[in-house]
Amino acid sequence: MPRPVDDWTYETIAERDSLTEGPVWDGSGLLYSHCAADLTMRWDPETGESSVWREDTGGGNGMALDRDGRLFVCEGKNRRITEYVAGEPTRTIVDNWQGVPFNEPNDLALDLRGRIWFTDPNYGGRPLSIPSEQVYRADPQPDGGYTAARMTEDLRRPNGILISSNQDRLFVADSPSGEKVHPRLVTYAIHDDGSLGEQIVLHDFGWGRGIDGMCWDADGNIVATAGSHRYGPGPMIYVFATNGRVLETHPTPSDMPTNCLFGGPGYDELFITYGTGQVHRVRDSGLRGRPTP
Amino acid sequence: MSGEWTFQDALPVIGSITEGNAWDGSRLLFTNIAMNRLLAYDPDTGTVVTERSGTNAANGLNFDREGRLFACEGAGRRIARYEDGQPGITVVDRLNGKRLNGPNDLAIDPHGRIYFSDRINDVSPEMGIEFSAIISADPQPDGSYVAVQRTFDSTMPNGLLFSVDYRTLYVAESDYGAGRFRQLRGYPVxxxxxxxxxxxxHDFGPHRGIDGMTLSSDGLIVACTGWEVSGPGGMITVFEPNGRIVATHPTPCQRPTNCTFVGEDLYVTSIEGHLLVARDTGMTGHLLYP
Known part of the structure; x- marks a missing residue:
């Protein structure tokens, strides 16, 4: 049979006993979520060790750091988006839409206007709070608070989310769980008034596991974690052009890759988290990311 | 990952669909469906000749192990064998007594069984058999062939290809009807x-799926995919047997139809009538013949 056309070296830099997620490069180390343990861990490249950075994260999953050093967290278990600044109490950004608590905020993307786009799927098996799993946007208000607006109506179970660097496109992993559900990578135009255009399907994962998390590389391509050993070609890092062309695929040594992010001094180290609890670093991907805008 | 490929026109664009590329050892045969002809391109001289006319909208071409040439004649509604200087010989034109609809493409195994896609409502409006399917023409001791229905879940099958060990038949299900699929399927043989x-x-979602495909010597599936209507455009997509996409190469044509290797060069035909060549692909073909 053909040789795997792969070449990346995966280094295990941390390993937890269950799912890791939400990688964020803080400038000198890697923050990541250990969701079931309600922990944010921090891996220090100087020591090569991970330590508990924050506790009681409420099932903290996807995270994003803004340029002012504020950490925004999807607290799935607590059904809310929060802001955390070290040494200060956790602040709720949004916890409901039209008075109804969210399902399980999963992942988020910040735009240049300070708006927080996030996905609200229901993977955890609790009864649905809002009976539709969609993308929301939390918009900052003059009084310092945020309001939540529902941005999509046609997704099935959104997961990873990205905003294009020129702010005109939203990319969402629509990744329902189950048999033969055709997870997809989809995109919408973001209009000047903030509304979205029609959904365009960029990639269909057929009977396999779709995208969990994704990030941008410096060339403006989407680096995505997807796949599992259960069905299809296996766990994989995909590199997609924004028109849906698959530029590269790289099988991962651990199953169920959940998210990925570029970090390191030159933003050329790819960090990958997994459903199996590992955190990998790839230093020879040939790809490069860019710092938070 | 494979490097970028550069495509060149081996010939000026013909202007109507080209298909069925097959290498006979010295010339690249291909069909020009609407013009009912089979052309032969000599890569050494860069010249092309009309090898056969009146081909009844022949589409897919392939050789069996002995080097006999077979064609899917869409308008002829048959699988035909082409021998030099003779009219086409009918291999099969019926399944269980009813006429085929429109044979499109074919793959031949070492036993000489010819698996082909037959499509309802494609070329001929008058219905023969009431379904689209992969059918095989199985050789008999007396030299005749018997047609046997092989798939029961195809609605618009297109290209097909055996794996290196002939234990898997890859089939392009490429139905553009509402609620239908554009998929690469692997059937155990x-x-x-x-x-x-x-x-x-693989599932192509709402985009154009696979038309024709060929096998590389290391077992990869090299497929003609995509269009200008949606998605990333006309493309050669290279799959591992498990469906992993290992490379994509955009083509200068909008809709590539079929491809085959000559050495490390990949020749590609198109809806627009191209004969394109990507040289030094770093891959070679796996062919039953020559």
Whole structure:
């Protein structure tokens, strides 16, 4: 049979006993979520060790750091988006839409206007709070608070989310769980008034596991974690052009890759988290990311 | 990952669909469906000749192990064998007594069984058999062939291809009807020639799926995909047998139809009538003949 056309070296830099997620490069180390343990861990490249950075994260999953050093967290278990600044109490950004608590905020993307786009799927098996799993946007208000607006109506179970660097496109992993559900990578135009255009399907994962998390590389391509050993070609890092062309695929040594992010001094180290609890670093991907805008 | 490929026109664009590329050892044969002709391109001289006319909208071409040439004649509604200087010989034109609809593409195994896609409402409006399917023409001791239905879940099958070990038949299900699929499917081939339940290797979503495909010597599936209407455009997409996409190469044509290797060069035909060549691909073909 053909040789795997792969070449990346995966280094295990941390390993937890269950799912890791939400990688964020803080400038000198890697923050990541250990969701079931309600922990944010921090891996220090100087020591090569991970330590508990924050506790009681409420099932903290996807995270994003803004340029002012504020950490925004999807607290799935607590059904809310929060802001955390070290040494200060956790602040709720949004916890409901039209008075109804969210399902399980999963992942988020910040735009240049300070708006927080996030996905609200229901993977955890609790009864649905809002009976539709969609993308929301939390918009900052003059009084310092945020309001939540529902941005999509046609997704099935959104997961990873990205905003294009020129702010005109939203990319969402629509990744329902189950048999033969055709997870997809989809995109919408973001209009000047903030509304979205029609959904365009960029990639269909057929009977396999779709995208969990994704990030941008410096060339403006989407680096995505997807796949599992259960069905299809296996766990994989995909590199997609924004028109849906698959530029590269790289099988991962651990199953169920959940998210990925570029970090390191030159933003050329790819960090990958997994459903199996590992955190990998790839230093020879040939790809490069860019710092938070 | 493979490097970028550069495509060149081996010939000026013909202006109507080209298909069915097959290498006979010295010339690249291909069909020009609407013009009912089979052309032969000599890569050494860069010249092309009309090898055969009146081909009844012949589409897919392929050789068996002995080097006999077979064609899917869409308007002829038959699988035909082409011998030099003679009219086409009917291999099969019926299944269980009813006429075929529109044979499109074919793959031949070492036993000489010819598996082909037959499509309802494609070329001929008058219905023969009431379904689209992969059918095989199985050679008999007396030299005749018997047609046997092999898939029961195809609605618009197109290209097909055997794996290196002939234990999997890759089938392009490329139906553009509402609610239909554009997929690469892998059917296990049983020893009696029947097919098991397919594995879905790739789904193209709303975009154009696979037309024709060829096998590389290391078992990769090299497929003609995509269009200008949606998605990333005309493309050669290279799959591992498990459906992993290992490379994509955009083509200068909008809709590539079929491809085959000559050495390390890949020749590609198109809806627009191209004969394109990507040189030094770093891959070679796996062919039953020559």
């Amino acid at each position: 049983n020893s009696d020639g029947s097919l098991g339940d397919y594995e879905l290797l």
